[in-house]
Amino acid sequence: MKFTGDLKKFGLRVRFLRLWRYAAIGLLASVFLAFALIVADNFLLINFPILNSGYVVVAGLVLGAVTGFFLPVSELALARSVDRRAGNQDRLATALQKQDAEELFTEVQQQDAAESLQQITPKAIYPFSFGRWQMAACASCFALAAVVWVVQSEILLSTDQKAQKSKMEQVQAAVERIVKQLEVEDQTGDRAAEKKLAAELRKFSREMERGKLNQEQAMQKAQKLAEEAKKLTEQRLEKTAEKMEQIQAKVLQEKFEEAGGKLGDLQNLKLDKMQMEAMRDLMQKSGADKMPSNNLDSKTMEALGLDNSASEMMRMSEQQKDALAKAIAQEQKNIQEQMQNGNLTAEQMKALQERQEMLNELSKQLQLSEDVMKALRELQEMKEYKELQEMLQTLQKATDQIQNGEPLTEEQIKEMQRQMEELAKQMKDPKAREAMRQAMKEMIEQLKSGQLDAEAMRQLMGMMGAGMSGGMGLNGMPGSGGRDGGAFQGEGENQKGDPMTLDGKGNPTAVRGSRDENRGTDAYTEIKAPTMVGSRTSVPYKEVLPQYKKSAESAVNNNQVKPKHRQRVKEYFESLSSGGSSSGGKGGK
């Protein structure tokens, strides 16, 4: 084909013209999209800062231009178009379509088409023009720019509104910083709860930025978010505690073996219900229950996997064990005699035999507990054990500290890491050592996260207190929770919730009854009553709860609480802990 080369110049021109047209279309579409996003943002359906409209517009422009330039242009369509625009009497299209025909005029027609094309310039038939698309695109851009300018310049706001907006923006900026902090933290692993909190905070931030909330709503929402953050922190600390227990168990089990103990003995050291009752019965008869017992750390027992029966045996002193052994021996002797007398029925005989076997087993378990106790004593004498105990205490202290709203210092965190590293070095099994390091790393992160969440929300509530009282006129509004020194309370005027002002609602209610069969048949009386007006709470409830809970757990583990009441005690403190989150928010009342 003689003119296809020349036709390509027209094709290029068409591409540029399409670029010009589609860029305008893309620009127009993107401006509409930007408007839609702004509206959606205004209704808080999405988060779209108004200045981001610029990016959307530029993206639309570029996308349109690229699309226009790379849209395919067929040769035949181009030839038809050139014919049409140049008044070329279908010369090019005919030449293209009939190029392979063997007719009288085929050759001269091709020549004629080529000559006709040489007389046409792309510029002449495809001129650039400022058409309707370009005009529409420019007009929409101006409209968008005007909207952005009006919003950004605050020209429509009064002086008071401007001042209020400025203050709200400061609070919003603070919230935004917190959100970013939370989002950075999110990247460390599975942090669905943090993500949710961050998203809600961001939404809250935008609502404040746009003045969507009134004073009361803002405070309510802030309190709600604070409560969620608090729950999050508590969950973190619970996880930390679990990790601590796992680490402790691993270390103790290894050290126990180093001290000559056998983990198999620990598993075998177990009494069934009958044996337990028999043992207690014999102890009572022998007076061993009134003798002093060993004071062993319940957590160590738990970490070694000892159950209550084993723990009970482990806590027996030498004196108690001797008395019990004698009682068992005496009992066995009595049974032997009864069996030798021969005046027994088959059933009585069988019962005596079973009793005999049970006493034998009890005797064996006592001996086993003696072996375990020996290893345990060795363990307690070990330097590493003491270090471990110290470190666990440090960790517990740190957890309590965070729970009480006091942030950990860098030095504290570094010291904890150092101690953990030391502990890990003492592990002999490389795999166990690595697993432990990993667990410790996660634990530290949990602690930090919990601390960050708490710290972030403290900042937020602090800002809310200042922002609301200054910008929104909520002077004197109690801080979230109203707890003295609580983790989520405001500063300044909202800093302290006065317990004297906490007047209760409703009347004291006494509930009497008896427990169900599973829990025993004791009669009880519960009195549910509000805080008495005029009474004075010297220590905040939340501060004493962990301490009391710890004491209760210790009492349960040390068999100071009867087995039938243990579950009840546990449930009571769990209910206090779970109810604490809601009572924290209402604590000021």
Next chain:
Amino acid sequence: MKGLEAAEWFRNTWGAIRQEIGKVVVGQEEVVEGVLVALAANGHVLLEGMPGLGKTLLIRSLAEAVDLEFSRIQFTPDMMPADVTGTNVFTQSGGFEFRRGPIFANFVLADEINRATPKTQSSLLEAMQERQVTLGGKQYSLEEPFMVMATQNPVEQEGTYPLPEAQLDRFFFKVLVEYPSKQVLADIVTRTTAGEMPTINRVATGVDLIQARQITREVTISPDVLDFALSLVVASHPEGPDAAKISQRYVRYGSSPRGAQSLVTAGKVYALLGGRFNVSKDDLKRAAKGVLRHRLILNYESEADGITADQVVDGIVESVEQKDQDPVRV
């Protein structure tokens, strides 16, 4: 003869014929062109116009320019088919001899054809289509080139017999002969009332005409342009799916396939005359009125609304053009 030479020869020959005709026929450019296009396309022409507008002069001049036999038949209501085709007459020698009628000429002017009865009008059908005459069971071929140019008066309708559709369809072109402008009229009067009438020279032969027709058929037409021609014809069918709106409203019957053939052939002649080797859509648009105006049978609504066949053709062309958009949108 190669393509370029053939095309140049065609243009020169036709230019010469036109120039010779132009010596005696003043103005009427479109009419002359229409007749010459039909001549090149091997078609017949129906001229419609008032008496005294030079129709006979035009045909006679054309015959003189190519030095071919010319005959004129003045149609009247009492005319019989034998008066057109000829008849067998008894001779003194005792046999019958076929006496050729006026149809046996190269150029036949059928003047005021609508004054003859349909029977006589239909005697032209075979001659126009088959180029032969059948009489007494014997066929007589007409000499090529053969062309019928019929005239009819649009105003005097009393005692006339409008041409049937089949007859009309056999005319390649229907050309409207308009009154000349004042300036042209002045020229006519000046030429015809002073001095001698100019002499027409022979510039082509019958063989040239036949060769010209062959060259015409060789002109290239692209599928796009052919599709445009077919679209014009199809758009004239009021019941068809591609009918133009104006056809649906004013046309009773659209163009026959002969209309499409005539459009393309006329387009080819216009292309050659325009110095091109391919038919363009403009050529087809140019030929559309001449080809289609007598092939469209309009309905009563068109008569009531005063819509002419030319207006309908314009509407059809416009409708087809609207669908034929620029394939490259920029």
